[in-house]
Amino acid sequence: MAIQHAKPGEVFDVGPLGDAIANTKTSTLLKTEAFEVLRLNLPAGKVIAEHKARGEISVQCIEGRVIFTAMDNANELTAGKMLFLSAAEPHAVQALEDSSLLVTLILGKK
Template sequence: MAIQHAKPGEVLEVGPLGDAIAATKTRALLKTESVEVLRLNLPAGKTIAEHKAPGEITVQCIEGRVTFTAMGQSHELTAGKLLYLSAAEPHAVQAQEDSSLLVTIIFGKQ
C-alpha cells in the first residue's frame, strides 16, 4: 500500500497534538522530486543518532522540547523555533519532552 502524501492544494493540520502526540506516528506529509516534508514525533528520551540529510533542511519545533546538535553546537528547540542546516551537515536530536517537529528537506538538482 502506497503512503498517502498531500496533493497540490490540500490543506494539512500541523498544529500541536497535545495528549495525542504519544499515539501519533511520524509520517511524510508530502514528497516530490525537490522537497520532502515530515512530521517527526518523538517521545521524551528518544534519541536520533548523528546522521546526514541528502539536502538542505529546516527543522521547526511544533511542540515539546528537543536538543538539536549540529556544527559542534547544541541548541534547544521549543515551540516556534526553527533551525536551518546545509545539505549533508551531520546532526543529531534528543527529545527532552514528548515533541513534534516539522522537518523539510530540499533536494538539490538530481
C-alpha cells in the same frame, strides 16, 4: 498500499497534537522530486544519533523540547523555534519531552 501524501492545494494540519502526540507516528506529509516534508514525533528520551541529510533541511519545533546538535552546538528547540542546516551537515536530536518537529528536506531534481 501506496503512502498517501498531501496533494497540491490540499490543506492539512501541522498544529500541536497535545495528548495525542504519544500515539501518533512520524509521517511524511508530502513528497516531490524537489522536497519532502515530514512530521517527526519523538517520545521523551528518544535519541536520533548523528546522521546527515543529502540536501538542505529546516527543522521547526511544533511542540515539546528537543536538543538539536549540529555544527559543534547543542541548541534547545521549543515550540515556534526553527533552524536551518546546509546539505550533508552532521546532526543529532534528543527529545527532552514528547515532541513534534516539522522537517523539510530539499532534495533537488534527481
